Amino acid sequence: xNLDEQVKKLIDGAPDVESRQSVMEIAPILQQAAATLxxxxxxxxxxxxxxxxxxxxxxxxxxxLEIKVIYAFTxxxxxxxxxxxxxxxxxxVEVPVIQLLFYLLAFPEIDRIVFLNNSQNLDIxxxxxxxxLEDSIEKKLQQSPKSxxxxxxx
Numbered sequence: 001x002n003l004d005e006q007v008k009k010l011i012d013g014a015p016d017v018e019s020r021q022s023v024m025e026i027a028p029i030l031q032q033a034a035a036t037l038x039x040x041x042x043x044x045x046x047x048x049x050x051x052x053x054x055x056x057x058x059x060x061x062x063x064x065l066e067i068k069v070i071y072a073f074t075x076x077x078x079x080x081x082x083x084x085x086x087x088x089x090x091x092x093v094e095v096p097v098i099q100l101l102f103y104l105l106a107f108p109e110i111d112r113i114v115f116l117n118n119s120q121n122l123d124i125x126x127x128x129x130x131x132x133l134e135d136s137i138e139k140k141l142q143q144s145p146k147s148x149x150x151x152x153x154x
Contacts (some may be wrong), residue, residue, distance in 0.1 A: 002040060003031050006098035013017045026105070029136045033128055038117050042100060043092045045079060050104045051101070053087060054110060066122035071125075072100060082122045103135075104130050 001009070007027045014020040034040075045053035050068050059065045060127040073079050076092045102112055116122050 001096055003034050003098060006034075006040070006096040007031060008025065009096070010098055010102060023102075024071075025140075026137055029133060029140060030098050030101045031149065032136070033133060036128075037097055037115055037126065038059055039097065039115075040117060041094050041096050042074065043076050043094055044070055044072050044100070045087045046091045046093050048091065052107075052110075053065050055087075068101075069110045070100075070110055070113045072097075072113055074117055074121060078116060078119050081119075101128065101133065104111060104128065105133055136153055 007023075007030065010030075011020055011023045011027070014023050043136055047053060055069050055071065057067045057069055071082065071087065072095075073082070073092075079087050081090055100113055106142075110130065112127050114125040114127050116125040118124060
């Protein structure tokens with residue numbers, strides 16, 4: 001499924017007219033971020049309850065600084081090789097990239113998604129943070145005063 005089809009599916013899946021309008025408003029931002037990635041779908045790990053596995057990272061010099069991350073992989077095989085196999089590979093699910101980016105906005109407990117695109121080197125990834133998406137949306141809202149987004153979208 002290409003990015004346009006993913007956006008259409010996200011819009012069509014919105015529960016009401018207001019939500020559909022909000023998704024249409026932010027769709028260009030989601031597509032812009034997704035276009036910086038080489039894949040249109042990624043694999044993420046889910047718990048047995050079907051929730052995304054969120055990893056909490058702490059800085060060793062500042063233990064009170066926490067970042068909550070979802071790792072997204074290009075192949076399921078990469079999951080077992082990542083971080084000594086600490087993530088549950090058996091619960092990997094394929095998720096469209098537009099949906100992943102929307103999750104980042106929708107769930108405040110997630111700070112960023114790290115997209116691990118190079119199977120040869122899983123120590124390097126492309127991070128997309130909620131803050132960067134929110135900043136892009138805010139910039140779009142300032143440029144388009146007739147926006148239909150509700151004030152609490154980000």
